[in-house]
Amino acid sequence: MVRRIAHLPGWVPFELKRTAVAFSDKWYRLSRGERCVYTIAGLNAAVFGLWQIPRLLPLMARTFLHDPRTGLSYTMLTSSFSHREVWHFLFNSIALVSFGTAVADAMGAEQFTAFYLSAGVASSLVSHVLAPLRPALILPSLGASGAVYAVVGATMMMYPNAKIALIFLPFIPVTISQAFPALMAYDLAGAVLGWQSFNHLAHLGGGLFGIAYAEWGMDAWARLTKAIEARRTAKN
Numbered sequence: 001m002v003r004r005i006a007h008l009p010g011w012v013p014f015e016l017k018r019t020a021v022a023f024s025d026k027w028y029r030l031s032r033g034e035r036c037v038y039t040i041a042g043l044n045a046a047v048f049g050l051w052q053i054p055r056l057l058p059l060m061a062r063t064f065l066h067d068p069r070t071g072l073s074y075t076m077l078t079s080s081f082s083h084r085e086v087w088h089f090l091f092n093s094i095a096l097v098s099f100g101t102a103v104a105d106a107m108g109a110e111q112f113t114a115f116y117l118s119a120g121v122a123s124s125l126v127s128h129v130l131a132p133l134r135p136a137l138i139l140p141s142l143g144a145s146g147a148v149y150a151v152v153g154a155t156m157m158m159y160p161n162a163k164i165a166l167i168f169l170p171f172i173p174v175t176i177s178q179a180f181p182a183l184m185a186y187d188l189a190g191a192v193l194g195w196q197s198f199n200h201l202a203h204l205g206g207g208l209f210g211i212a213y214a215e216w217g218m219d220a221w222a223r224l225t226k227a228i229e230a231r232r233t234a235k236n
Contacts, residue, residue: 033104036112040081040100041093044144047081048089067140068128076128080120082142092144099148099155106158111221119150119209126205130191141199146206153210156180180207 027035051060064082066075083089104112123146131138155162160177184207190200 031101031105032109033107033112034101036104036109037097037100040113040116041096044081044083044089044093044096048083051082051084061140065140065142066124066128068131068138076121076124077117079124079142080144080147083144084142088143088145092148095148096144096151100151103151103154103158107218107221111218114221115154115213115217116147116151119206119213120144120147122209123147123150123202123206127199127201130201139196141202143199143202145199146202149203149206150210150213152176152180152183153207154214155210157211157214183207 030038047064050056051064060082063075064078066072066079083092100112100116107115124141127141127146156176160175162176163173164176164179184204187198187200187203187207189195190198191204
């Protein structure tokens, strides 16, 4: 560490140098999958921070809030990195880190990134398409919940016997194969009955996307990458 600190500019305070080197050491000890998940969580944190600046609220509402009535499509992606309330941001970040690291390590950083971004768009798209069936549900939405649901759904398919502890039942461990279907059933009830506490359609879309991707998408990714690699090899 001392040798690396010596390579940093002299005007940087020593304590700051030591902190930077210690952080760098810890960061590069993480797996590539863990670094991928923490990077996504960091992007969520950055967008959350921008929401806290009053002068930016009009820009944030146009850019990081998906409203089916605006006709904008890119917000289906940007809104999946967006949180305004602390509890919403913290809950999704904790869930992403808790479930995402194992999935990202299994998929690899590149595939997990593509999976996560696709899940965010897919969950927003489900909400965008189905919300008009119940006009009361056509509301602006934001949050990583749909993408996080996809991660949890993929975790259930890949590690069906994994034990988890629920916040409201912390001393009663259940398997993810028991908990996640119950959560999806709750969101199905919310979508059918028109509850507006959460974007239940996005949750359902994300969860089903994660289940489907773990079942078929990973094999498709493997075939695609193998074909691309074979094509590159043939060209050389």
